[in-house]
Amino acid sequence: MKVSALLGLLPGAALASDVLNVAFYAKERSQLFDFISANSEIDYGCRPVVMAADGEHKLHAIISEEHLHHFKRSLDPELVRVELLHSINKRQESTAPIGKGDRFKGGRIAPRGFGSRKPSEYAELQRAGVFNADEVYTAMKGLERKYGMRLFTTPYKTFEGNKIIGGVANKAQKVRKDKQYIYLTSGIHARERGGPDNLIYFISDLLYANKHRKGLTYGNKKYTNSQVKKVLGAGIVFIPMLNPDGVRHDQANSNLWRKNRNPASAIAGDPLSVGVDLNRNFDFLWNFTQKFDPSVSPASTNPSSQAFYGTAPFSEPESKDMAWVYTQYPNIHWYIDVHSAAGTLLYSWGDDNNQSHDRKQNLFNLAYDGKRGVVNDDLYNEYIDQCDWDNIRLAANRTTDAMIGVGGRQYVPQQAVGLYPTSGASDDWSFSRWHKDKRLTKVYGYTMEFGYATNFYPSPEEYVQNVLDTNAGFMEFVLSAVEIGLKG
Numbered sequence: 001m002k003v004s005a006l007l008g009l010l011p012g013a014a015l016a017s018d019v020l021n022v023a024f025y026a027k028e029r030s031q032l033f034d035f036i037s038a039n040s041e042i043d044y045g046c047r048p049v050v051m052a053a054d055g056e057h058k059l060h061a062i063i064s065e066e067h068l069h070h071f072k073r074s075l076d077p078e079l080v081r082v083e084l085l086h087s088i089n090k091r092q093e094s095t096a097p098i099g100k101g102d103r104f105k106g107g108r109i110a111p112r113g114f115g116s117r118k119p120s121e122y123a124e125l126q127r128a129g130v131f132n133a134d135e136v137y138t139a140m141k142g143l144e145r146k147y148g149m150r151l152f153t154t155p156y157k158t159f160e161g162n163k164i165i166g167g168v169a170n171k172a173q174k175v176r177k178d179k180q181y182i183y184l185t186s187g188i189h190a191r192e193r194g195g196p197d198n199l200i201y202f203i204s205d206l207l208y209a210n211k212h213r214k215g216l217t218y219g220n221k222k223y224t225n226s227q228v229k230k231v232l233g234a235g236i237v238f239i240p241m242l243n244p245d246g247v248r249h250d251q252a253n254s255n256l257w258r259k260n261r262n263p264a265s266a267i268a269g270d271p272l273s274v275g276v277d278l279n280r281n282f283d284f285l286w287n288f289t290q291k292f293d294p295s296v297s298p299a300s301t302n303p304s305s306q307a308f309y310g311t312a313p314f315s316e317p318e319s320k321d322m323a324w325v326y327t328q329y330p331n332i333h334w335y336i337d338v339h340s341a342a343g344t345l346l347y348s349w350g351d352d353n354n355q356s357h358d359r360k361q362n363l364f365n366l367a368y369d370g371k372r373g374v375v376n377d378d379l380y381n382e383y384i385d386q387c388d389w390d391n392i393r394l395a396a397n398r399t400t401d402a403m404i405g406v407g408g409r410q411y412v413p414q415q416a417v418g419l420y421p422t423s424g425a426s427d428d429w430s431f432s433r434w435h436k437d438k439r440l441t442k443v444y445g446y447t448m449e450f451g452y453a454t455n456f457y458p459s460p461e462e463y464v465q466n467v468l469d470t471n472a473g474f475m476e477f478v479l480s481a482v483e484i485g486l487k488g
């Protein structure tokens, strides 16, 4: 039943023709595991996520028409079958528009979130569409101008020379670097539209509600003004758009661009070989060919792959910038990297199943090189302290409960490894820092996947739902953090 990957027939190669959103189904999870191992170059979104579906297991992917024909011919449907969900090209005709011009007028107008507005006003936000890359900057300037929110520019410029900017939202007037405990990032995968908007609207809501002594409402979830103050008081450092080069490229071409635009490893004549998957570039078991079992591919060494890991850990300015924030705000204890599209909240670890009984099985132990990443085996499972595991799960469950409570749709909390491992991701790297150096603050790292499976360009209605869902999730996440403990 194994089918080798068809290099050269990858989804991106088919962008000019047709791109298909499909699902693979199998009775047993292990069958999908084998399938991914044999077809690791397929575009599974941020990472392969397997969901339960009517007594079966389901795996979403984006593939070309040629690929679909190939799988229809070669897969044994008794084991793994493929179903076409829709054509992404056709669907793109009804996606939320990218904003035109500058709705924030160079920062003279500040954004205002959904939670502080009446639902009757959502239509106007929906029509205005997804923030264009320039609007991400002017929205941030607007928040600085209106509320005195501190802005910062990270030290490493992107290949195309774009600045990466962040903000610090806190109840206190004077921002102290040692009093910020929460870190949120988005826009690391360029095509995941609405990620930056979700973060900026959330911070806008907090600042507005704090100033006007109001609460916030997201669908059926309501938060009081005292909860707003509690959340803002936790100190939130955020970078809404970690990959501005990629976002500009995706918005200009609507080609589902995911990576950055660094051409260092590019192959002449292959436009897909430009760029690094920034979320495989962090120093977490980065050198996967050595660290993992040879049967799994938690990233890719192929520059044309969507999951190309770069030339070294932190070879990219964007990943270095993300990491730099921890040197500036050393007490950050809770982190979420916001992605789409799956409807999950993932928590550590992402390289193998968690276990809390054998400290020797840990990512720094060279004795286990070549053994990691095969889920549900006994050769290797990643060590996590039981108390950390409990804390991490508790916050994850509360966060997804709040997202479900909005009333729009389901979200599933799960360990990041799920069915299949990932290396070099920002959430695991964040959590691993303390494991390597106990003088650092321990960071609980998460990946939030808003939106609908592999649907990176939301419809206008989904765009609104995504803002409401994620914003309720962020509220609950920080409230949970405050209760569990802000100090690591």
Ligand SMILES: [Zn+2]
Pocket: 045, 046, 189, 192, 339, 340, 341
């Ligand atoms: Zn992603």
